[in-house]
Amino acid sequence: MSEHHHKETFVTKYIFSQDHKMISKQFLITGIFMGVIALFMSMLFRLQLAWPEKSFTIIEAFLGNHQTDGIMNPDIYLALVTIHGTIMVFFVLTAGLSGTFSNLLIPLQLGARDMASGFLNMISYWLFFLSSVIMVISLFVEAGPASAGWTIYPPLSALPQAIPGSGAGMTLWLVSMAIFIASSLIGALNYIVTVLNLRTKGMKMTRMPLTIWAFFVTAMIGVVSFPVLLSAALLLIFDRSFGTSFYLSDIFISGEVLHYQGGSPVLFEHLFWFLGHPEVYIVLLPALGITSEIISTNSRKPIFGYRAMVMSIIAIAFLSTIVWGHHMFISGMNPFLGSVFTFTTLLIAIPSAVKAFNYVTTLWKGNLQLNPAMLFSIGLVSTFVTGGLTGLVLGDSALDINIHDTYFVVAHFHLVMGVSAIFGMYAGIYHWFPKMYGRLMNKVLGYWHFWITIICAYGVFWPMHFIGLAGLPRRYYTNTNFPMFDDIANINVLITIFAIVGGVAQILFLANFFISIYRGEKSSQNPWNSNTLEWTTPVEHIHGNWPGKLPEVHRWPYDYSKRVDPNDDDSDYLHGKDFVPQTTPLLEGEDSS
């Protein structure tokens, strides 16, 4: 590889780059940009929820003709929650998280020169970029962007008569998502091929870091489920534009009967959630993989139960594809199906519990290096437990009847997949920033960022459970028309204050991130004393990752604090230090874990 030094221009290096490290940075920056938009939207609609009748200059300034005297209109409220959800789930936590770290780490941690196809990898990013641009453009459509909720259930999403956002806004949404799905699929195929074929000598599947396992399995779920969403979106496009009736039937709106006959919205719900639920794990598994690596490294201990962790990832991935119906208990589908989906859904609790317990056991008797990345990983375990437990309530069909679509659900999924995945992403950024930019991020800002964020995350989402238990439906523009909800007005104010402080605090991260790119402390080759292969590459990026031959792997990645006498905690380190890189050959008689 290093023989042919072809000359790089600015365009081939920074724009149409085929180098996985550059593509990873492109994914990250685009993801952060989209994340800022979506976060800002959430702060706007939190203002509306806390002070529904108050006028705000900021709303007047940003919402144009969608507000009256600084009070947002109901249509744009729905549009904001829709786009907030769409961007966060797909653009930030799928592309921004998976795209960034799969691209960065799969070749580096496996000892590969690059992805299997650098060209497809580049295409994958630019399709994502294109879909992001289209999604942002859709915000400026006159009638407003898509506003049928991020789940875009027809008929609401199919009929512009039903809501103005279902006109041009919805068209752009669908086009953007179709392109996004293409990007995701190309990326996922590339990841799978790379993991299966380009592992360096000695890197058996059972020696892969848990990050790679997570990315690999995530890519497989993506390949299985994203095409289904694509077909769902295509059929919806047909219904909207070509007069077919896949999802629509017997509709009377704006004084006339429409021609649609024989379709069913429930079909759409099935197709949507066949992606929609695995999507939760597409978002979460990479975060869990990143966390496994970071917790082990910073605990200076092997991850507890490596095999169980791998099995859990696979079990969660498998189960995730057969639980989609738990979003549809009360959709009108056969109650018997509800029973089946309750059963499979609650089964997911088992591998999830195994993972949580294994994380805690990894912390036990560790020598915890509390770097910001480590704190975010610990934060992930905390929010994953808090949010995961309420899944036992929601997954039980009998209980779901009464809390379905209330704020209890909003609190649950924000904690278990939103906050957890974002924490995983932050952890990954703090940890691998030196690998991306050759510099380290500032730790003091990192600490501030972490503590403010976790306090605000709990401040927002813990009280939100109780609003849901009071019976308050989600996606209400205001609840002032229901005197029975008057007593939660104060809680809404409290939540909004936490949300805004937490949102504004992300400036700490943004400043730290962008300034550290240029001014951060120069990183050494292996700043966290880690075992994995990416830390054997030079700090300055080079094509092909390793200057000479590819490294050879002799052991699993978690030999931290390995002792001369495995049963004696006071004995010396076997290799003289508390970490043993994967490239270190086994000593004679050394037990390979």
Add this chain to the structure above:
Amino acid sequence: MLALFYIFIGVAIGVSFWQITRILNLRSSIANDEDNSKQGKYALLFLVFLYAMMIYCLIAMNIIMLPESASVEGEHDDILFDITFWLIGVVQFAMQFLIFYFTFKYRGNKNNKAKFYADSHKLEAIWTITPAVVLVVLIGYGLWQWNNVMDLSDEKDAIVIEVYSQQFRWDARYAGEDNMLGYGNVNFIKGINTMGVDMSDKNSQDDKQVTELYLPKGRKIHFKFRSQDVLHSAYMPHFRAQMNCVPGMVTEFGFTPKFTTEEMRLQSEVVDKSREINKIRKAKGEDPYEFDYLLLCNKICGASHYNMQMKITVVEQEEYDKWIAQQPTLSSVITQ
């Protein structure tokens, strides 16, 4: 409150800028023993904060929660919910303790060594089997209750009522003397026949269209839901009842009201909640609130989704009989 909010923003931004400029000049990036010690202690403080907040919310927000189930079928929902809630509550408190206490206890130090502990099949077996056993109980009870609620097959005595949704209102149709609803379809919508009832169907003649639900206490109600435009969801939280209304199909749900509206107004949880609400309403100069059962829309359906409701009144059987007798039949209202 608004002033407070602006102050918060101001403080947050001020602190950010001050910190950012100050801190970025400190070139420190990797945690040392001092950081570990500090952050470990913060983890302990955070644990205290988390416990305080969880407990505070559990106690202080108890009053805003829904009162006990007003339907017979919902009783087991409440029991199942209590069991689940206690269970996850205990696990939540225990796990959060372990996570943040370990962070504190094992905070790093140059002189410490981590324990090399890679695996224990015994431990893993314990935390695979324990959740599995607990889940069997929850799933078993849950499925039994789900079948209870969803099974509407042998309800000969049930009153059949159609709940009809459109942007942005609810209507209802009682099945009348024959307890059979006439066929309905959007093609029949015309003039005052707003629910699209086929008046050539003999079952339609004695149906009664109303804008508010009256239900007799102690009788099973068999609801059939329709929608004429987009998805809606008929959510009756006090009865632990909810079902989507889907254009093109009829969906069903059933329950038996347990308390009349009057009885519910005297129920202690409702009295407490109403008192709190009225304190707030009085301060704002609004009319006092009196408890009523409600049907809310709980599936995003358009601009006025947030204001799509119907009042439900539960009365004794005699009163219900009187009320239903007063309602005109469709055949007397709609002339073809």
